[in-house]
Amino acid sequence: MQKLNLPDCQLITKESEGQIRVLDFVRQKFVALTAEEWVRQYFLHFMVFHRQFPKGLIKVEQKVLISGMPQRADIVAHSKNGSPLMVVECKAPEVCLSRDTFAQAARYNLTVKAPYLTITNGLNHFCCKIDLANGKFTFLDGFPSFSEIDAG
Numbered sequence: 001m002q003k004l005n006l007p008d009c010q011l012i013t014k015e016s017e018g019q020i021r022v023l024d025f026v027r028q029k030f031v032a033l034t035a036e037e038w039v040r041q042y043f044l045h046f047m048v049f050h051r052q053f054p055k056g057l058i059k060v061e062q063k064v065l066i067s068g069m070p071q072r073a074d075i076v077a078h079s080k081n082g083s084p085l086m087v088v089e090c091k092a093p094e095v096c097l098s099r100d101t102f103a104q105a106a107r108y109n110l111t112v113k114a115p116y117l118t119i120t121n122g123l124n125h126f127c128c129k130i131d132l133a134n135g136k137f138t139f140l141d142g143f144p145s146f147s148e149i150d151a152g
């Protein structure tokens with residue numbers, strides 16, 4: 001898999017039925033190792049081990065309803081009081097992050113209502129603070145630590 005613009009981490013993999021699988025340490029299960037999953041697992045490690053997001057407050061592939069249709073947000077981090085804090089949309093490294101990527105994450109956030117939104121392809125990462133009341137957003141210069149954004 002491609003080297004990412006994230007701190008190195010040791011992923012646990014195994015081969016099962018001719019397919020490489022990776023341990024999702026948040027969900028505690030092995031999942032197919034796709035390019036997007038590679039990014040998601042690296043970003044989860046980054047969030048937990050480098051930005052101190054509590055693993056127990058993170059949901060992976062959280063179900064959301066968009067226009068009555070079930071979808072899944074890649075990562076939803078919650079505050080200490082349990083309210084949604086951040087939606088993270090992960091793409092494979094070869095996928096260019098675009099307005100469409102941001103719009104997809106924003107659609108998920110219409111349901112989730114988190115005050116922070118992040119998109120990443122493992123090479124580039126964009127995080128913004130959302131003013132939910134006014135529908136405005138401000139891009140941050142980096143990716144915040146949990147303590148910087150959790151008021152709960």
